[in-house]
Amino acid sequence: MAMLMLFRRNSETARLNQELEFHLEQQIAENIESGMEPEEARLAALRLFGNPTLLREEARSSWSWNWLDGLWRDLRYGARTLLRTPAFSFIAILVMALGIGATTSLFTIVRSVLLRPLPFRDPDKLVMLYEHFRQTQFPYNVVSPADFRDWRAQTHGFEDMGAWRWWAGHISTMQGEMPEVVTGAGGSWNLFSVLGVQPVFGRTFTPDEDRFGANDVVMLTWSLFQSRFSGDKSIVGKQVRIDSKPYTVVGVLPAWFTYPDPEVKVWIPHTPVFTPEEFRPDNHWSYVIARLKDKQSGTAALKEVSALQYQIHMQNLGKPVAEDVVMRPMIEDVVQDAKTPLIVLMAAVGCMLLIACLNVSNLLVARGAARRKEVAIRGALGGSRWKLIQEQMTESLLIAMAGGALGWGLSVLATKWLATHWSDLPRADAIRVDGSVSAFAVAIVLLTALLAGLVPAISSTGKSLLGALQDSARSIGGSVSRAALRKALLTAEIALTVVLLISAGLLFKSFIHLRTSDLGCVTDNVLTMRYGLPVKKYDTPEKVLAFHEALLARVRSLPGVKAAGLISRAPGAGHESDSVFTIPEHPAQGPSMELDALTRKADPGYFSALGIPLLGGRVFDEQDTLGRTHHVIISRKFAQQFFRGEDPVGKHVKIAFSNNQEVYEIIGVVGDTISEIGQPIKATIYRSILNGDPLLDSVATMVVRAAVEPLSLAMPIQKQISALDSEMPTYKVRTMQQIVGEATASQSFSASLVLAFALLSLMLAAVGLYGVLSYLVTQRVSEIGIRMALGAQRSEVLRLVLVDGMRPVLIGLVIGLAGGAGAGMLIKSILYGTRPLDPLVFATMVVSLGLTAAIASAIPALRACRIEPTQALRAE
Amino acid sequence: MGKPSDLVQGTLDLLILKTLSLEPKHGWAIAKRIQQISNEVLQVQQGSLYPALHRLEQQGWIRAKWNESETGRQAKFYSLTAGGRSQLEKEKESWKRLSAAIDVVIDSL
Numbered sequence: 001m002a003m004l005m006l007f008r009r010n011s012e013t014a015r016l017n018q019e020l021e022f023h024l025e026q027q028i029a030e031n032i033e034s035g036m037e038p039e040e041a042r043l044a045a046l047r048l049f050g051n052p053t054l055l056r057e058e059a060r061s062s063w064s065w066n067w068l069d070g071l072w073r074d075l076r077y078g079a080r081t082l083l084r085t086p087a088f089s090f091i092a093i094l095v096m097a098l099g100i101g102a103t104t105s106l107f108t109i110v111r112s113v114l115l116r117p118l119p120f121r122d123p124d125k126l127v128m129l130y131e132h133f134r135q136t137q138f139p140y141n142v143v144s145p146a147d148f149r150d151w152r153a154q155t156h157g158f159e160d161m162g163a164w165r166w167w168a169g170h171i172s173t174m175q176g177e178m179p180e181v182v183t184g185a186g187g188s189w190n191l192f193s194v195l196g197v198q199p200v201f202g203r204t205f206t207p208d209e210d211r212f213g214a215n216d217v218v219m220l221t222w223s224l225f226q227s228r229f230s231g232d233k234s235i236v237g238k239q240v241r242i243d244s245k246p247y248t249v250v251g252v253l254p255a256w257f258t259y260p261d262p263e264v265k266v267w268i269p270h271t272p273v274f275t276p277e278e279f280r281p282d283n284h285w286s287y288v289i290a291r292l293k294d295k296q297s298g299t300a301a302l303k304e305v306s307a308l309q310y311q312i313h314m315q316n317l318g319k320p321v322a323e324d325v326v327m328r329p330m331i332e333d334v335v336q337d338a339k340t341p342l343i344v345l346m347a348a349v350g351c352m353l354l355i356a357c358l359n360v361s362n363l364l365v366a367r368g369a370a371r372r373k374e375v376a377i378r379g380a381l382g383g384s385r386w387k388l389i390q391e392q393m394t395e396s397l398l399i400a401m402a403g404g405a406l407g408w409g410l411s412v413l414a415t416k417w418l419a420t421h422w423s424d425l426p427r428a429d430a431i432r433v434d435g436s437v438s439a440f441a442v443a444i445v446l447l448t449a450l451l452a453g454l455v456p457a458i459s460s461t462g463k464s465l466l467g468a469l470q471d472s473a474r475s476i477g478g479s480v481s482r483a484a485l486r487k488a489l490l491t492a493e494i495a496l497t498v499v500l501l502i503s504a505g506l507l508f509k510s511f512i513h514l515r516t517s518d519l520g521c522v523t524d525n526v527l528t529m530r531y532g533l534p535v536k537k538y539d540t541p542e543k544v545l546a547f548h549e550a551l552l553a554r555v556r557s558l559p560g561v562k563a564a565g566l567i568s569r570a571p572g573a574g575h576e577s578d579s580v581f582t583i584p585e586h587p588a589q590g591p592s593m594e595l596d597a598l599t600r601k602a603d604p605g606y607f608s609a610l611g612i613p614l615l616g617g618r619v620f621d622e623q624d625t626l627g628r629t630h631h632v633i634i635s636r637k638f639a640q641q642f643f644r645g646e647d648p649v650g651k652h653v654k655i656a657f658s659n660n661q662e663v664y665e666i667i668g669v670v671g672d673t674i675s676e677i678g679q680p681i682k683a684t685i686y687r688s689i690l691n692g693d694p695l696l697d698s699v700a701t702m703v704v705r706a707a708v709e710p711l712s713l714a715m716p717i718q719k720q721i722s723a724l725d726s727e728m729p730t731y732k733v734r735t736m737q738q739i740v741g742e743a744t745a746s747q748s749f750s751a752s753l754v755l756a757f758a759l760l761s762l763m764l765a766a767v768g769l770y771g772v773l774s775y776l777v778t779q780r781v782s783e784i785g786i787r788m789a790l791g792a793q794r795s796e797v798l799r800l801v802l803v804d805g806m807r808p809v810l811i812g813l814v815i816g817l818a819g820g821a822g823a824g825m826l827i828k829s830i831l832y833g834t835r836p837l838d839p840l841v842f843a844t845m846v847v848s849l850g851l852t853a854a855i856a857s858a859i860p861a862l863r864a865c866r867i868e869p870t871q872a873l874r875a876e
Numbered sequence: 877m878g879k880p881s882d883l884v885q886g887t888l889d890l891l892i893l894k895t896l897s898l899e900p901k902h903g904w905a906i907a908k909r910i911q912q913i914s915n916e917v918l919q920v921q922q923g924s925l926y927p928a929l930h931r932l933e934q935q936g937w938i939r940a941k942w943n944e945s946e947t948g949r950q951a952k953f954y955s956l957t958a959g960g961r962s963q964l965e966k967e968k969e970s971w972k973r974l975s976a977a978i979d980v981v982i983d984s985l
Contacts (some may be wrong), residue, residue, distance in 0.1 A: 015942075016930075019903060019952045022945070023922060026904040029947070050923050058927040 009069065016059055024049060074394040082398060088367065089399065092360045095764060096403025096448060099356030101410030102349040102757065104441045108415045110346050111440075112431040113338060118331055119256055119430070121196025122291075126330035127298065129161065129288040129305065131322035139326055143286045145270065146279040147312060148188075151288070151325075154308055157301025161290035162191030164260070167273050181532075181731040182224065182265040184242075186273035194291050195259070202236040202251030209250075210269040212276050217269065218247040222255035224265040242266065244536040258429050259334075260287070275695075277659045281312050282319040282580075289330060302327050320580050320596070334426050340830050341750040348503065348757045351496050353448065355761045358493040359768045360452040364396060365486050366775050368460030375460055389457045396453025397446075404445035411441075422749050459485055483779070486772045490765075491812040497758070497765040498816020498849060503823045504751070504758035505841035506834055511751040513833035514744045519571045520673035520681075521610035523736040526703060527710035528570045530732045531721060533698040541626045541692035547724060548690060548700065552603065554720040560708040565606030566689050566700045571673035572739045573701070573732075576600060581655035581685075583642060584663060597638055598675060598682050599657055601689035601697055607633075607670050609705050615639075617649035617668030624688040631688065632664040636672050638683035657687050658696055677743040678832050701732075710735045747832075762849065766856040773805045773860035784864055785872025794865040801864045805857035813849065817842065888920070888928050890971055893956065893964040896938060900955035902945060903929060929954060937963045 024045055031041035049055075060069075082089040117123040130140040131147065148163045167184035189210035192199070199219065209217050218240065220229070229235045239246040247268070258264075270286070271279075278285075292298050306325040313323045332339075368375075375388060412433070419431040538544050548566060555564045569576040578598045604620040606612075615636055624631050632653060639648045654663045664687070672681045689697045706713050714733050721728050734742070741748075777784075784797055824836030834841070895901065895909050906929075907920040932938045937960035945951040956964070 015952065016926075018950070020922075020926065022902065022949065022951050023904045023926075025949070048922075050921075055923050055926060058923065059930045061927070 013060070016056060020052065020055065070390075071394075074391050075398065077391060078394040078398045081395060085367070088363060089402075091767075092363055092399045093402045093406065095356045095359055096400055096452075097406035097410060098760065099349075099353035100400075100404050100407030100441070100444055100448065101414060102407075103353045103444055104407060104411040104437065105414040105418060106342075106346050106349045107440050108411065108433055108437050109418060109425075109431055110342050111434070111437055113425065113427045114335055114342060116430065116434075118259075118334065120330075123331065124329075125159075125292040125295065126195070127290050127292060127327045128330050128333040129290055129302075129325055129327050131284065131309065132324040132326040133320070133322045134324065140328070141322055142284045143288045144279075144281045144284050144321070145274055145286050146281050146283070147309065147321075148286050148288050149279070150312065151305050151308060155301070155304045157293070157297060157304045158290040159293045160190055160194050161288055162188045162194040163270055163286040163288045164188065164191055164267075165270065165273060165286045167266075167268065180228075181729050183261070183263045184266040184268060185260065185264045186270045187267050188270040191270070191289065192253075194289055197253065197257055199251035200254050201233045202249070204251055205269045210271050212271060214269065214272060216242075216245055216247040216272065217250045218242065219251045219253055219267040220249060221253045221257065221265050221267070223262070225252045242268075244534040262429055280659075281316050281321045284320075290327070298327065337746070338426050340827070341746065344503070344507075344827055344830070345750060345753055348500060348754045351500050352757045352761050352764075353444070354451075355493050355496050355500075355764050357448050357451040358489050358496075359764045360396070360399060360448075361455055362486055362489045362493075362768050362771060364392075364452065364456035365459065365489070366771060368392070368456045372460065392457035392460065393449070393453045396457070397449040400445045400449035400452065403448070404441065408441060422746070425746075455485070455489070483772075483776055486775070487808040490768050490772050491808040491815070493765050493768050494809055494812025494849070494853075495815035495819060497761045498813055498845065499819040499823050500754070500758040500761050501845040501849060502816070502820030502841060503827060504755040505845050506824055506827065506831055506836065506838060507747075507751040507754050509834045509838060509841055510830070510832040511744065511747045514678055514747055515740065517674065517677055517833075519677075519736070519740070520671055521571050521612050521736075522705065523740065525706045525708075525710050526610065526736040527706055527713050527717075528573070528701050528703050528732070528734055528736060528739065529714065529717060529730050530699070530701045531728055531730045532700075533694075533728070535694050535698060538698055539694055541694065541697075544692035544694055544698055545625055545690055548603065548692070548697075550724055551702070551720060552605065554723070555702065555704060555717055556605075558713065558716050558720070560706055560713055560716075561704055562707050563605065563609035563705040565609035565703050566601075566603040567606050567610075567703060568601040568689060568697075568700060569675070570701045570703060570736070570739060571610070571675065572677050572736070572743055573675075574743075575675055578682075579655050579657065579685075581653050581661075584652045584654055595642065596683075597634075597655075598684040599655070600684060600686050601657075601691075601700075602633075602686045603689050606703065609703055610673075611705075612673060613671040615669045615671060616647070617666070619668055619670070620688045620690070625690040625692065627691050627693070629688075630662060630664045631667045633668040633670055633686040634666055635670055635684040635686075637681050638685060639669050641683050653685065655685065658693065677740065678747075703736075747830075750830075762852055765849075766852045769805060769809065769853055769856040770859060772808075773801065773857050774863075776804060777801060777860045777864045780864075781867060781872050784867050785869045788867065788869040789873065797865040797867075798861050801861040802857055805861070806853065809850075809853040809857075813846065817846070820845070887971065888924060889932060890964070890967040891918070891920075892925075892928060892932065893937065893960055893967065896954055896956045897961070897964055900941070900943075900953040902951040902953050904951075906954070932960070936960075 027045035027048060028038075028041045031044050032038060036044065118126065120126060128140075129143065129151070131143050132139050133141060142165075143163065145163065145165070148161070152161050164185050164187040167186050187205070189205040189207050192204040197204075200222070202219075204219065205217060208214060220235070225231060225235070233252070235249050236252065237249065239248050241247070253267070274285070290301070292301065302325060309325045310323055313321045378388065379385070415431065415433070419425070419428050422428065533544055533547055538547060552564055552566065555561055576598065578596055580596045582595060602620075604622075604624070607614060607619055616639075617633075619633060620631065623629055632655075634648060634653075642648075643651065648666045648669060651666050652663050653666060654661050656662070670686070673684070674681060675684070687696075689700060691697055702717065704710070704713060704717065711733075718730050718733075721730055784792075784800075787797065788794075820842070821837055824831075824838075828836050891910050892906060895906050901909065903922075903925060907922070907925055910918050910920050929938070929940075933940055933954070937957060938954045939957050940952050940954050942950055943953045
């Protein structure tokens with residue numbers, strides 16, 4: 001019966017009419033019998049019958065599925081009303097689509113990167129362990145492989161712990177094929193079982209393979225397995241050549257396994273990455289992942305490891321061996337740098353969505369005003385207030401749904417774009433739309449419909465019927481309360497816009513600071529390119545020196561090359577390594593972490609090639625090769641920090657570039673360069689790369705100052721390299737400008753996105769302001785006409801309207817400035833060279849908002865002062 | 877004078893079911909019958925009669941059939957279903973309990 005009612009509504013309606021008609025006829029017949037005239041009998045029957053429409057409605061309301069009927073009617077009605085004003089509907093839907101689309105996109109990313117658990121077994125139980133030096137600010141120091149070995153052997157609080165380290169920049173040439181540089185990692189044999197990862201083919205490492213002198217074995221990641229070996233699983237058990245050494249392939253990792261970075265293409269066992277001498281407690285290299293026995297056991301287990309570390313520290317006093325061990329959940333470790341910018345972006349799109357809602361709400365209030373009479377008449381004819389609110393809500397629901405559908409499409413595209421263009425975003429490969437994202441989108445649509453529709457719907461139906469019907473068109477001053485509502489919405493909109501503008505301004509200024517931060521060297525027309533000499537082939541200092549020198553000579557003679565030099569890592573390209581040292585001339589101090597400097601290796605031509613000034617002494621010369629001399633060059637910061645008021649040239653430094661500390665003489669002081677953009681200048685010490693130590697000096701970055709477009713030199717230089725050694729690949733071919741760009745890409749990204757959201761919001765606010773003022777002017781045409789007829793000047797009318805428009809702007813501005821200051825404090829940690837209360841940013845944003853507001857209100861104000869009093873008064 | 881004796885809330889269903897327990901009737905006849913039996917005391921308004929009939933039909937207590945009326949015109953005749961019959965008994969019971977209780981209260985004061 002109930003289901004049938006769903007499909008037989010039309011015939012049922014006809015029958016209901018028939019039934020009621022029959023009743024009426026019976027009544028008429030009875031009236032005639034009692035002696036009335038037929039016409040009189042009919043009227044009497046109708047009077048008795050009452051409101052037939054209402055009766056029909058009530059009878060129908062007892063049918064099942066009636067709510068669906070009502071919803072369908074509301075939807076039809078809403079769609080018709082929206083189609084009658086296509087311009088309004090188009091703008092409203094577009095505004096909603098932008099807001100909903102941006103919010104859904106960001107949520108997709110936040111959900112995938114921050115919220116979804118890591119793809120490992122019981123990921124909640126995985127933690128990362130780090131060494132912690134009590135003297136330093138940064139709590140998470142990578143772990144010495146020797147410490148890891150002791151922790152694992154001597155403590156039992158964790159279920160198990162594994163370790164891995166970068167094996168970056170190592171060169172891999174596969175036999176008979178093109179040389180290729182792959183990034184690798186060295187993982188302890190149990191790392192994959194700690195994570196709960198099973199190889200697709202073959203096996204993981206055995207304990208026997210994870211020790212010094214073991215046979216060389218390698219596991220391939222899925223991407224290399226596909227790209228290099230076209231997914232041929234017979235590669236398992238065969239040998240590939242890496243760094244001129246044969247490695248046996250033991251297994252292939254699954255496609256989803258991209259930890260710690262999709263760049264990692266090969267895994268080898270952890271221990272063989274080191275030399276036995278490098279297994280020292282003061283040699284920090286490894287990342288340690290531990291699995292908790294259960295969630296409560298973490299603190300106790302950590303305490304045990306930390307106590308052991310303190311013993312190791314006490315046994316190695318005077319060396320950089322940390323006192324404590326700290327721990328953090330693995331998911332936090334993976335997303336660390338992305339978290340704050342993502343939350344900031346999410347908050348920014350949230351603000352934008354709110355502004356979009358307020359704007360649509362504002363537009364709906366304006367429409368509500370125009371339809372006040374219609375609503376009042378329908379109320380008088382028996383439409384209940386609830387019914388009328390429901391109907392208006394359906395309209396905003398339709399707008400939100402259309403906007404949501406459009407926004408969903410936009411967001412799919414935007415998410416794809418964001419995931420591919422946001423470099424340094426961890427877990428970017430995990431980004432996808434899932435159930436909770438869809439649920440989020442639906443919830444957002446309903447929420448926006450409610451936010452945008454409720455205020456206008458309640459306000460436009462609230463007025464007493466009589467009042468609305470009596471409101472004549474001549475009502476001077478118009479509906480004050482509705483204008484107040486719109487102004488309040490506008491104030492909120494402007495306040496939010498100001499908050500967004502200020503945050504965007506701060507982020508953008510930080511980015512500009514980073515982008516233009518002085519690296520301490522020439523960055524225009526400089527090409528950099530890395531190469532590494534395989535230790536197996538270039539096993540003596542003479543061979544390494546011969547290659548470096550021959551290459552420098554060839555490159556320097558190329559046309560278009562002004563200067564060339566070698567450095568172990570270019571400025572701005574990141575941290576390389578650091579070392580503690582002592583100064584023999586200074587009175588002996590206790591063990592201290594204070595004497596620590598970055599170590600680099602350079603050739604004599606490097607400093608002049610990059611325009612790094614020589615501040616004292618001299619640079620290296622031809623004597624400083626093959627370990628014949630013990631000379632170093634220090635940076636200005638080094639001199640200031642450790643030789644205050646002394647001349648450092650001729651003094652000595654006892655420092656370890658490789659495993660043992662040796663005494664070096666300082667022969668020169670050069671200007672500072674920055675190793676990591678955004679980080680403060682650090683004391684740096686240079687050794688000659690032409691010493692040619694096969695372990696220290698075989699990986700080099702060639703820097704070339706060009707007289708021509710620098711990238712055009714890449715091919716000629718690579719040709720020179722392969723002329724010297726045809727198996728030698730080059731990698732990271734970049735200009736200095738590109739290095740700076742890559743280092744600031746993430747900041748550039750978040751700053752540009754927030755700025756885009758802020759500008760969009762500014763536009764929305766301008767549209768809102770324009771809308772409110774136009775509406776007010778239309779409402780007050782007759783009032784203005786009367787004022788002018790009584791002698792008001794046009795300038796006064798202009799002032800009147802402008803003041804009216806600027807009041808909500810000013811109030812919003814004040815609220816927004818306070819909010820912006822708060823937001824600035826919240827994002828303090830990602831600001832660089834900018835204070836949260838940066839006056840320049842605040843001033844710029846206030847001026848740009850003021851200008852936009854002035855333009856948006858000028859148009860209606862000008863229209864108001866052009867009103868002809870005679871016409872305005874006649875128009876009534 | 878107010879409306880002529882508004883029916884006590886909920887009793888209309890009972891009256892309709894009782895009226896239909898003898899023979900099928902159309903809406904007009906139901907209203908007339910209630911009016912006659914109660915000596916014109918109970919006036920059933922169309923505004924409540926038809927919604928009530930449709931509600932009872934939805935609940936499955938009465939069923940409708942199109943038949944020729946005594947004047948030879950098509951009319952919708954309602955008749956009691958088995959479910960309606962037991963519902964009538966239930967409603968009668970509860971009405972008796974209710975009115976008896978009201979009587980006691982009124983008489984005791």
